Amino acid sequence: MSDAALLALKGVTAIRGGRALFEKLDLVLLPGEATVVAGPNGVGKSSLLRVAAGLLRPAAGEVTGARAALADENLALDPRQTLGEALGFWAKLDGGNAAPAMDAMGLSRLSDIPVRMLSTGQRKRAALARVIASGAPLWLLDEPANGLDSDGQERLVAAMTAHRAGGGAILAATHQPFGLGQAHEIWLG
Amino acid sequence: MIALILRELRLAAGGGALFLPLIFFLLVATLFPFAVGPDGPLLARTGGGALWMAALLATLLPVERLIAPDQASGVLDQLALREMSEEAVATAKLVGHWLSFGPPLMLAALPASALMNLPADVLWRLELGLLIGTPGLAALTLGVAAITASLKGGASLAGLLALPLAIPILIFGAGLIERGGGDGALELLAASSLLLVAGAPFVAGAAIRAGRD
Numbered sequence: 001m002s003d004a005a006l007l008a009l010k011g012v013t014a015i016r017g018g019r020a021l022f023e024k025l026d027l028v029l030l031p032g033e034a035t036v037v038a039g040p041n042g043v044g045k046s047s048l049l050r051v052a053a054g055l056l057r058p059a060a061g062e063v064t065g066a067r068a069a070l071a072d073e074n075l076a077l078d079p080r081q082t083l084g085e086a087l088g089f090w091a092k093l094d095g096g097n098a099a100p101a102m103d104a105m106g107l108s109r110l111s112d113i114p115v116r117m118l119s120t121g122q123r124k125r126a127a128l129a130r131v132i133a134s135g136a137p138l139w140l141l142d143e144p145a146n147g148l149d150s151d152g153q154e155r156l157v158a159a160m161t162a163h164r165a166g167g168g169a170i171l172a173a174t175h176q177p178f179g180l181g182q183a184h185e186i187w188l189g
Numbered sequence: 190m191i192a193l194i195l196r197e198l199r200l201a202a203g204g205g206a207l208f209l210p211l212i213f214f215l216l217v218a219t220l221f222p223f224a225v226g227p228d229g230p231l232l233a234r235t236g237g238g239a240l241w242m243a244a245l246l247a248t249l250l251p252v253e254r255l256i257a258p259d260q261a262s263g264v265l266d267q268l269a270l271r272e273m274s275e276e277a278v279a280t281a282k283l284v285g286h287w288l289s290f291g292p293p294l295m296l297a298a299l300p301a302s303a304l305m306n307l308p309a310d311v312l313w314r315l316e317l318g319l320l321i322g323t324p325g326l327a328a329l330t331l332g333v334a335a336i337t338a339s340l341k342g343g344a345s346l347a348g349l350l351a352l353p354l355a356i357p358i359l360i361f362g363a364g365l366i367e368r369g370g371g372d373g374a375l376e377l378l379a380a381s382s383l384l385l386v387a388g389a390p391f392v393a394g395a396a397i398r399a400g401r402d
Contacts, residue, residue: 055266055401070270074263078196080203093192093271130267 005030006138006169007052007068012061014047021047022188024061029138029169034160034183037173043189045173046072049140052171069136071127071144077115083126084111091133101133104159106151120147125155132159139163139170145178153178190281193268197285201251210247210290211297217243218301229306236305237315237366243301244294244319245355248326251290252347255282255334256397265397275394283324283331283389291323311366318365318378322358325382328389329354335393339400357381 007029014021021044029035037045050056051063053070077086084098091098102108105125110118118126124147131139139160145153160170160180172180201207221239222232259265268278295316302312333350337343361378 050401053266053270055269057402067272068270070266072263072266074261074266076263076267078200078264079262089192089196090267136270 005065007065007171008063009052010062010064012051012058012063014044014051014056015059016044016047020059025186027052027171027186029065029171031137031167031169032164034164034170034172034180036177036180036183036185037171037188038175038177038185039188040175045175045188046142048188049142049171049173052138053140066138067136068138068140069131069134070140070142071131072140072142075115075123075127076130077126079116080114082112082114083107083118086115087126087130087133090130094134094136096133096135098129098133101129104132105129105155121149121152124148125152128156128159132163137168139168139172141170141172143174144172145174145176157181190277193273193278193281194285194288197282198289200254201285201289207289207293210250211293213250214240214243214247214294214297215301217246218297218304222304232306233308233311236302236307237311238363240298240301240305240315241318241322241359241362241366244323245326245352245359247294248290248323248330249348249351251286252330252334252337252351253344255286255331256338256393257334257343260338260397260400266401275397276390279331279335279390279393279397282393283328283386286331287324287327291319291327294323295319314366317375318362321375321379322362322382325358325385326355328382328385329358332385332389332392332396335396335400338396354385358385 005028007027009025009027012025013023027035037048039045047056049070049072051058052065053068054063087098087102102111105128107122107125107129110122115126128144131141144156148156164170170180218240221236225231225235265278269275298315298319302315307315329351333347336350337347340346358378358381361374361381364374365378
């Protein structure tokens with residue numbers, strides 16, 4: 001296993017509610033690589049992302065990795081704040097700037113809109129902008145294309161391509177294919 | 190850390206929740222004389238204890254919004270991803286919660302003590318007691334807020350959990366304002382408050398971690 005790996009899962013087993021979701025899973029993500037976790041609903045794709053993020057302790061195995069940014073179904077933006085302020089809160093914690101990320105996801109016009117007013121697709125874009133602004137080398141994306149229109153999907157693909165070109169890695173969970181370019185695939189279930 | 194404390198204060202101010210404990214406290218102080226009757230000496234004797242009860246209940250008001258919304262919206266997950274320990278997050282929330290209700294409550298105690306016909310020296314000892322005791326009450330609220338965060342309708346359970354644990358604060362806080370009965374009450378109040386403040390971040394941190402599984 002290389003020291004440069006941005007994410008390394010070694011013999012990882014996850015158990016949820018007394019049921020083994022996956023057993024003895026091995027996964028290595030090097031800079032520039034991307035892996036798609038595919039499979040039907042409820043098979044443990046999101047749990048795998050949470051294990052990779054260190055939020056869920058695996059029942060067995062070892063998880064090591066670089067700093068990760070996670071975009072799952074939880075937006076983690078304060079609903080009463082404007083989008084610009086809410087993204088700026090996280091960007092400030094990360095020592096970065098939210099404006100370029102908002103630009104990349106086409107959200108600049110919505111900067112003054114309160115987060116609670118955003119539509120489903122706009123919320124998805126906001127979560128992705130939070131990931132882009134984090135500057136983390138490892139992106140963990142849960143169904144990143146869900147709810148995005150074609151413009152949003154194009155922007156997502158462009159952001160992911162740029163991230164990988166800059167030496168970042170992506171682990172994405174999805175039940176439907178989307179344009180990740182060259183990627184490994186893990187099938188759960 | 191400072192960014193987190195500021196965020197707590199912003200959340201407290203945003204929902205008008207900053208004034209809720211305050212108004213509640215003053216409302217109790219207004220209603221209590223109606224309940225026991227306009228007997229000056231009786232009010233002066235019992236009013237301090239009633240204000241301590243009001244302070245205890247006021248601290249529990251925001252119990253539902255301290256931890257649960259951040260857990261549901263993924264904010265706690267995002268903080269964990271940024272290598273911030275759950276204990277540090279809980280400490281920031283404790284400081285933020287105390288700042289948003291402790292000092293305002295001490296201000297509100299001034300008009301409240303007038304309504305209760307409290308003598309000046311009793312008011313002074315009530316203020317001192319609130320200064321020392323409210324951090325303990327804030328810590329208690331934070332702890333039970335974290336423990337009950339993943340439960341539906343956790344607020345009522347939170348009340349049941351918190352009230353018995355607040356007994357030491359209440360006893361020594363009320364003991365402190367008793368005329369001539371203040372011997373040792375100050376030290377014991379400080380000790381029980383310190384115990385709660387020191388323990389709450391670890392209890393809340395462990396509860397937040399356990400809530401992820």
